[in-house]
Amino acid sequence: MAKKTIRTIPQDRTPIPVQEPADRVANFAEVALGYLEEQALNECERCLLCPEPACVKGCPVGIDIPGFIERMLAGDFREAYATLSDDNLLPAICGRVCPQEDQCEGVCPVGDTLEPVAIGRIERWLGDMAIAEGWTAQPYLEPNGFRVGIIGSGPAGMAAAADLAKAGCEVTVYEALHSPGGVLRYGIPEFRLPNEVIDAELANITKLGVKIECNTLVGRLFTIEQMVEEMGFDAVFIGTGAGSPKFMGIPGESLNGVLSANELLTRCNLMGAGDFPNNDTPLHLGKQVAIIGAGNTAMDAMRVALRLGADKVHCVYRRTEAESPARLEEIHHAQEEGIEFHWLTTPVEILDDGAGNVRAMRCLRMELGEPDDSGRRRPIAIDGSEYEFEADMVVYAIGTNPNPIIGQTSKLKLNQWGYVETDDDLATSMAGVYAGGDIVTGAATVILAMGAGRKAARGIKAYLGIRDSNVAYLPAGEDRGDSLFGIDAGERNFTRVRLA
Secondary structure, rough: HHHHHHHHOOOOOOOOOOOOOOOOOOOOOOOOOOOOOHOOOOOOOOOOOOOOHHHHHHHHOOOHHHHHHHHHHOOOOHHHHHHHHHOOOOOOHHHHHHHHOOOOOOHOOHHOOOOOOOHHHHHHHHHHHHHHOOOOOOOOOOOOOOOOEOOOHHHHHHHHHHHHEEEEEEEEEEEOOOOOOOEEEEEOOOOOOHHHHHHHHHHHHHOOOOOOOOOOOOOHHHHHHHHHOOOOOOOEOOOOOOOEOOOOOOOOOOOOEEEEEHHHHHHHHHHHHHHOOOEEEOOOOEEEEEOOOOOHHHHHHHHHHHOOOOEEEEEEEEHHHHHHOOHHHHHHHHHHHOOEOOEEEEEEEEEEEEEEEEEEEEEEEEEEEEEOOOEEEEEOOOOOEEEEEEEEEEEEEEOOOOOHHHHHHHOOOOOOOOOOOOOOOOOOOOOOEEOOHHHOOOOOOOOOOOOHHHHHHHHHHHOOOOOOOOOOOOOOOOOOOOOEEEEHHHHHHOOOOOOO
């Protein structure tokens, strides 16, 4: 294959087909329809197949991106999927919801001159083909006798479960809700991530022997200490996420019609509130809905409210669009669908209609001052700018707090914000207990949670003395001084030697 250059590759990023805005606001079918094979291969041609690929380092789980793209270009899609799934058993999920623009695509050298390679869209196409063809990446597994318990079936927990199962551990995942997937299931609407995709890719993990037990709330039915001391688990991983919502603490938050985006999305995505009374979960959706916040969760909540029949949906955010933490694609789709954005606006009170319901918000207009600790310019209220903002439902999407149950029911050391404290290997203060994802870092992305799950799995394998096949030797120059005939004692491998 001739060496590629910026001049020889297709110059334009391959667009992805989408539903028209007027059509999609009336349904929950996927907005982005995905590439056809010809489009996926055209985008693959834009990859320079860099010998030292920055995209691999930019991926939190270290996918061999040039490797699977090169195999796709050769027409060997099955082998391409095998390469991809070596590091990620959820490619159809990650291809849809990961912020590639800030990770692998953000460091793509093609992006220095042109638009970067659409790695996420290619990954999605290959993951979807694997689901359609029934491909699995199931290696030969040699049981090692160790039992590992995983708390939470979200992206961190399932990534850890997959790696530990591949290492030969007997893995049981405990999920508090009635369906597995964690935030993938309850937090992301089907027009971004269909449930059938979640089901298909989680099935690949259960084919490794991973058991998932739903309706099991660890900390209430049994504790982490009981898992280790009484239930026979040799190690435990905590991936419970950060699902407890934040509020602003302003007057009126106890009124009917005030709720969190987590509640709104869980009621709709997991409990079928949009189909009440055919499902038992009511929603009482307002006609004028104000969503406070401008992250990905806020975008999801706004677009769900619109599809469920709200007359007007408003985004209220105290900074500008430039500071919004949401993906650019999500903001663009929301704008196309008719969401009204009110930048540089913050509520200071939620107003009562006299019967305990939301009537409006009292808001202030803001301006941006000097940068704060986040690096973004700090919003400052403008004197005399107070006004009423009409709304009959207010939804908070301003972040989350850690799930408190684990901390309340165990002796784990927590930090000042209530997140689980870990060392660099994600080990907690309890021997054999590891944690990762949002319960450690606070709310982040799916792929970062998966990266944490894989890192914790490496720590658990080291704790259990399981040889990590991805680490062939000690770091260069490191000598513990306990080798025999050149074989390091830490390898835990033995051979018979015949002496002359």
